[in-house]
Amino acid sequence: xxxxxxxxxxxxxxxxxxxxxxxxxxxxxxxxxxxxxxxxxxxxxxxxxxxxxxxxxxxxxxxxxxxxxxxxxxxxxxxxxxxxxxxxxxxxxxxxxxxxxxxxxxxxxxxxxxxxxxxxxxxxxxxxxxxxxxxxxxxxxxxxxxxxxxxxxxxxxxxxxxxxxxxxxxxxxxxxxxxxxxxxxxxxxxxxxxxxxxxxxxxxxxxxxxxxxxxxxxxxxxxxxxxxxxxxxxxxxxxxxxxxxxxxxxxxxxxxxxxxxxxxxxxxxxxxxxxxxxxxxxxxxxxxxxxxxxxxxxxxxxxxxxxxxxxxxxxxxxxxxxxxxxxxxxxxxxxxxx
Numbered sequence: 001x002x003x004x005x006x007x008x009x010x011x012x013x014x015x016x017x018x019x020x021x022x023x024x025x026x027x028x029x030x031x032x033x034x035x036x037x038x039x040x041x042x043x044x045x046x047x048x049x050x051x052x053x054x055x056x057x058x059x060x061x062x063x064x065x066x067x068x069x070x071x072x073x074x075x076x077x078x079x080x081x082x083x084x085x086x087x088x089x090x091x092x093x094x095x096x097x098x099x100x101x102x103x104x105x106x107x108x109x110x111x112x113x114x115x116x117x118x119x120x121x122x123x124x125x126x127x128x129x130x131x132x133x134x135x136x137x138x139x140x141x142x143x144x145x146x147x148x149x150x151x152x153x154x155x156x157x158x159x160x161x162x163x164x165x166x167x168x169x170x171x172x173x174x175x176x177x178x179x180x181x182x183x184x185x186x187x188x189x190x191x192x193x194x195x196x197x198x199x200x201x202x203x204x205x206x207x208x209x210x211x212x213x214x215x216x217x218x219x220x221x222x223x224x225x226x227x228x229x230x231x232x233x234x235x236x237x238x239x240x241x242x243x244x245x246x247x248x249x250x251x252x253x254x255x256x257x258x259x260x261x262x263x264x265x266x267x268x269x270x271x272x273x274x275x276x277x278x279x280x281x282x283x284x285x286x287x288x289x290x291x292x293x294x295x296x297x298x299x300x301x302x303x304x305x306x307x308x309x310x311x312x313x314x315x316x317x318x319x320x321x322x323x324x325x326x327x328x329x330x331x332x333x334x335x336x337x338x
Contacts, residue, residue, distance in 0.1 A: 043099060045122060051099040052126045055092045056133025059104055060242045062088040064141040064160045067235070071159040076169070081231050085238075086224025090216045097211030102219070105239045106130055107194055107270035108201040114278035115202060117209045127241075134245030142249040154254040161250045162237040162266055167257030169235045181233045187269055189233050193226030194273025197238060202277060237266040 066084035070077060093102035101118070103109045106127045112118035118126070145156045159169055164186035174180050200222035204215035227236040237243040243266035247259035 045125070048100040048122065049125045049129045051096040052104060053129035053133045055096040055100070055102065055104045056130040056241050057137045059088050059092050059239075060134045060137035060245050061141055063242060064137060064246060067231075068141075068145075068156050068159045072156055076159075078228060078231060081236065082224045082228040085227035085236065086220040089223040090220025093211065093219050094216040097215055100126070101205055101209045102211045102215060103201065104130060104241070105197065105201075105270070106241055106267075107198055107239070107274040110271055111198045111202055111274035111278045112205060112209060114275065115281050117202070117205050117207065130241040131244055134239075134241035134243075135248055136245070138245035138249040141246070152254065157246070157250040157253055158255060160235070160246045161255060161259045162235040162243045162247070163257050163259060163262045164234055164265070165257070167255070167259065167262050168233060170232050171256060183265065186234045186265060189230045190237060190266065190269040191273050193230050193238055194270040195277060196226055197222045198270075198274045198277040202281060234266070238270075240267045240270055243267075
């Protein structure tokens with residue numbers, strides 16, 4: 001084997017070794033960032049579902065209380081609402097993220113299923129647990145509120161329930177001006193917030209659904225930002241489980257708008273946001289897979305061209321040698337004839 005052939009064969013091996021080292025380093029970095037390096041599948045399903053149930057209960061209960069008590073007793077404080085929302089999700093995600101991935105939102109779970117970060121059966125059980133957690137939080141929330149003839153239950157529930165137009169938390173303030181927040185605006189703000197939340201969740205979940213160390217803070221910021229611009233319009237639903245829990249307990253309680261009649265918006269819109277984010281991620285992954293073979297084929301084409309050039313040079317040298325041999329033979333024949 002010539003030195004050139006030896007170098008040519010060793011070059012791909014070197015490239016493969018470098019690629020393997022890069023992949024190993026990336027995998028090690030991802031594992032180091034995981035809150036729990038063990039795959040979620042190694043955690044019993046009942047424990048993961050229980051974490052989603054308890055986490056959803058805690059998040060929803062904190063939000064119901066934070067949105068209601070300060071607002072009803074004092075006045076709406078948007079900064080407080082945004083901070084309370086962000087902290088609630090960040091803390092609960094930090095606690096339970098290592099167990100279930102810290103989803104606590106059917107929209108996030110749907111996106112995780114569509115991107116294969118969560119298995120179908122697991123995801124369906126997560127969603128059921130999340131909704132049950134929200135309903136339980138709503139029931140406990142309603143049961144502990146102080147009520148009297150001068151302080152009816154609807155006063156408390158108005159600030160926790162989600163809605164638009166006459167069901168918006170700002171409907172009373174806008175009524176004097178003859179205006180209201182339309183369903184179009186409600187859909188717009190909720191879908192934008194949903195995209196932010198789902199995108200933050202998908203970018204901080206590992207391939208196997210593990211929560212990374214960045215997830216609590218990313219989710220806290222996403223939910224806090226979403227609450228800041230959706231609360232005046234819809235009461236900051238952001239999460240179908242959260243909207244469902246309070247809608248059930250607030251139904252037939254004398255609110256201007258029955259929450260269950262508008263609940264469909266706070267399910268369809270987040271699911272739409274989840275589907276959009278998942279579609280983008282799946283398309284990006286498919287594009288990356290199709291681009292990789294082309295990138296690998298390009299060096300191979302260069303090697304083929306180099307080999308062809310080498311063969312061409314060798315053939316040219318052989319032709320020159322043949323011509324020289326023929327010329328020498330003719331010269332020798334001429335000398336002999338003389």
